[in-house]
Amino acid sequence: MNSTILVTGGSGFIGSHTTVALQQAGYRVLILDNLCNSRLEVLSRIKKITGTEPGFVKADIRDSKALAAVFQSNRIAAVMHFAGLKAVGESNQQPLQYYDNNVNGSVQLLTVMKQAGVKVFVFSSSATVYGDPQRLPLTEDHPRSATNPYGHTKLVVEDILESLYKAEGDWRIARLRYFNPVGAHPSGLIGEAPQGTPNNLMPYVAQVAVGARPRLQIFGGDYNTADGTGVRDYIHVTDLAQGHVAALRYCEQMQDELLTVNLGTGKGYSVLEMVHAFEQASSKPIAYDIVGRRAGDIAACWADTTQAERKLGWRASKSIKEMCDDAWRWQVAPGSWA
Ligand code: NAD
Ligand code: WQD
16 A cells, blocks of 8 residues: 545645645545535546546544544555635634634544554645734744634644644644635636635636626725735645645655745735736726725735745746636636636
8 A cells, every 4th residue: 555645625726736736746645525615526627637536535624533534544644734614704703613623623633643643744824824914025933813713723723733743743744824825727627616705806806707796896995005905925726736745745854843834926916916917818807896995904915935945945936827817717617617
């Protein structure tokens, strides 16, 4: 039996692209997902891209029995943990669900890993842990804070991982802080698929371009940025996926370290710049209104990528044109569920 990487949440947006990257790097992947925000069809799409269908277990990370059975019947070398809930607004309405899925779920998973003696763990954290930036670009030592339950779950799991590493130094843990993942696989076979009204900018813009929604609301035109709209560090999801492969390789070699790195491009683009880039990619006009600020939003945020480059030997390479071209290809692909 070759050893396998267990990818929780692997049928979701970032997990599916990372599964492709892992397979293409020669790893065997077993996905564990409860399909609350993804589809089984992703598996055959991954096979179309890589030639290999990943293993799949339909289970919830909070189900310790099911998790233990997975570790008993597979030789798992490492876990990449994407499974969780991610909608900021919903987390304000249903905080218990968020703490249960994201915090309790992570504790259950780590407990079963410890029992099974598997101690390599790559965690999906978020730039949301930096709160409202005191300085830019954001370095990993910037103070952390949370303004909503979702962000707080990421902060708490980061702390749990630090405590675990302090208690048991033989864990190999990476805490990866993603900036704003966008785009889709260039094949047009997998991509982001928000349920209901998209919360995030890029899927919303794509739905306006395709005619599924009439107009974009731009939240705030009076920020202290070049054009007054919010600035973010958008990163192509396939670059992000490669960052995970680099982090896994680093974990396999590292000693006496708890790795915490930003995965971003280091560049910020405004909402209006992204809208115009998407208009170019889709050749469709994006109708918009500039409305009031969204509660909890920050003006600007982008990563310092020095640590990722120095430690992982990884840097994002794809432009906003490629992000928009690929998101559009996925949006209009026959068989897309975007
Ligand atoms: P996603 O919703 O597309 O993928 C998450 C997957 O986890 C889904 O397939 C869902 O079915 C599964 N899942 C959820 N709860 C589960 C549970 N209890 N048990 C088993 N499976 C469960 O989201 P994504 O955008 O791919 O995000 C992946 C991870 O990255 C999440 O932890 C998210 O918080 C984090 N993250 C995402 C972003 C972003 O903007 N997309 C930014 C920073 C961090
Ligand atoms: C980007 C910009 C909005 C929608 C969120 C989470 C964060 C992380 C990534 C997981 C902002 C503007 C948006 C719209 C708009 N997720 N916007 N109209 O807010 O940077 O981050 O997703 O960890 O935790 O908070 O991303 O895509 O929602 O917004 O004008 O309909 O687009 O105000 O300036 P955000 P986003």
